[in-house]
Amino acid sequence: MVLPLVDLCAKEVVSDHSSSPGWLGCVPRELYRPLLDAAFTNCRPLAVGELVQRWPERTLRVGGRRRQGQSPPNRLCVQALLLAVVRGLADKRCALQVLDLCGLQSEEGGVGDPMGGWSLTVALCTMVVQARAGAQRALRRDGERERKRVAAMEREKDLVKREREKPANEEEEGGRPLAKCVRTEKAGPETSGCPGEGERVKGVRRRMEMERRKESAAAPVGGSAGEESDHSEDTEVVVVHVRADLFVNARSWDRARAALGTPGPLKLQCRYIRVEELSVSSIRSLLDLLPRSCLMGVDIRYSCLGVAGLALLLPQLAAFPALSSLRLHYCNLDVRRDIAGQEGALRDLSRGLGQLGQLRRLSLTALRLPGHLRMLLSSLSQPLEVLELPYLSLTPADLAYLSCSPHASSLQQLDLSENRLDESAVPSLRQLLSRASGCLVHLSLSGCGLTNELLAALLPSLARCRSLKSLALALNPLHLAGLLELVRTAVGMASLRQLLYPNPLEDYQPGLPPMPTSAQLLDWPLDELVAVHEATSLQLDRVVGESGRSDLFLTSDLLNYDKGC
Structure with a gap:
């Protein structure tokens, strides 16, 4: 370039x-x-x-x-x-x-x-706290200079007042009234006929104190009394608004709370926040400190929320008007076991999701909610654009609801990875792809147990997805014949730019079960003979070359695959 x-x-x-x-x-x-x-x-x-x-x-x-x-x-x-x-x-x-x-x-x-995200968050929070400490030190220095200036003004006014009173005293220096004043002053101010020096000084100081109070009311300055309150008021003046994506876990929780909870010249605003390994109470406290207007996404990972804990968080998330993305990864929402009060908590969870009026992206990873997809998604007021449901143990009833739901015709990204699909799920999945054919951009069916026969039943529906740009089908038990048929279909999709394909079963070492799971395919070693992999690559390249598609990228590298690349 x-x-x-x-x-x-x-x-x-x-x-x-x-x-x-x-x-x-x-x-x-x-x-x-x-x-x-x-x-x-x-x-x-x-x-x-x-x-x-x-x-x-x-x-x-x-x-x-x-x-x-x-x-x-x-x-x-x-x-x-x-x-x-x-x-x-x-x-x-x-x-x-x-x-x-x-x-x-x-x-x-x-x-x-x-x-990285965690290091950047810690550095940002440290910057905000240091800026506040620096502002407080500057206020203390300014307050000390102002106090010295006021004290100097008082001394100067007192000196001027004394000079003005001196000629009047000199006129009576040789007369009797002054002597009388001096004698009666010794006797006491109550019996004196003229004011003593102490009273004159007190009067001057009283008037100067009143003038100083008037000046302070017009332009307040920092003082020793109530110094902390003065600092808190002055440091609330925001000089720079800092917008960032935050990553908070148990190690950075205290620092993030200090940066978000104390006013200062730098105000930290969050667009997307990711939290890991935090309790429900800590997450709620953190949400209370975030500005309401700018938060657009919440990503909660590896936190033992439970259904009841998540139901408590959702009403609090509804207070953020711009929130459009909610991601929950490995948050322990397993409802497969018979637990007392579970249905009521699920209903509360559904109502809480319904309160998120701007929600467009919902990611639920490994939450184990079989048979409850209708209850969760039917309460949403607007159709979703991104739906990620990997490791969710979806049932045919869940897929049947999804194919008929209002979300099907608006989905741009759909991730059904690691949900075991069989013949009973194929009709619903075909209907889902048919309804999403005009808008679906990214689709992931990795690790779904798709054999040659199941994939052949889905390929006509996939070919009609005219907006699809990336397709992920890794870790599916396909033979070489099924893989070649997949690539032939992919080169005919004009919009497709990336295809993550599975290694064919012929490329693995002997001993693989006839119907291996995705975990077995991931752990089982590939054949050490380079000629085996080269033969597969040559056949795939031949299919792509004959189609003239130079803009289609094929890869089997699951770890480095990026659908947004």
Whole structure:
């Protein structure tokens, strides 16, 4: 890819940090964005910090979708960015008001040492807490300077008042009235006919105290009395709104609560939040701290919620008007056992889902809810666009409901992986594919036990899905003949761009059961003879080559498959 001239020049400028004092003072604001992109791309954290500290625009977006082949920002560059945001709070050249980091996080351990979701969340929370502490220290310094200024003004006013009263005292210095005043002052102020020096000083101080109170009411300053309340009021003034996707677990819970629950110059806002291994009470406390307007998705993983716990969370989620995505992974909602009160909790769960009026994505992984799909989905007020039900132990009755439900004609992504399908499920699945043929973009039927005969019954319905771009059929017990028929159907689908196909049974080592499960296919070793795999690849390439489809990507790599690539 040929870089534009601006990008090439920006790369050269940020490559030499010793020259930054020369160009930072004169670079126009239009070039800040190319320079920052070049600093991120070439891993120049010092340049990142200097540019962000004096960012000339109100908004700075760093996350979001990256260009093809573009790696995520380096960890050092992200840390330099966060430190520069805190320093920019005291820099008058910085105009930053909104920092958007949504989509910045990546998988831990990626190429180029990127910053993962958990590390980024911890760094963000630390930045917010440090900014608040710095603001409090600045307030204390300003308050101390103001108190010294007021004390100096009081001393000056007292001195001026004394100078004004001095001529009147000098006129009576040789006369009797002054002596009388002096004698009666010794006797006591009650019997004196003229005010004593102590009374005059008290009167001056009283008037100055009244004036100082009037000034304080007009322009309040920090003082030693009620200092903490003054700080809390002043630090509520938000300078920069920070938008990000948060990843909170048991180790980062305390830090996230401190960052979200205390006001300061940086206000943390969450678009998508992912929580792991937290109790129901901790998740509810965390949701109470999140701003209501911007939360769009909640992802709960590896938390022992139970049906009753999830039923308690859903009404609280209904308070977020923009919430459109709910994902529950391995949250222990197993209802296969006969438990007292289970049906009532399921009804509460269904009503709670019905309160999420903007829900468009629902992911339920390994929740073990056989036969309850109608109860869960029938209460939704709007049809879903993304439905992911892997490891859900779906029954033919569940598939029959789904094929007739309002969601079938609006689904863009459907994941039925690891749900065992047989002959009784084929009619419902064909009807479902027929109703979703105009909108379905991503479909996953991996690990569903599809044999050559079952897949042959589904291929005509799959071929009519005119919007389908990615199809995943890994870990299905197909023979080579069934795999070749699958590829012939795939090359005839003009919209299809990716096909995740299963290794044929002929490619495995001997000893595999006649009807292996997906777990057996995943663990069983492939044949060590390279010629066996090459023969399969040559036959698949021949089918694709004869069709002239150069835009169709075929892979059997389950671990590195990405349907959005």
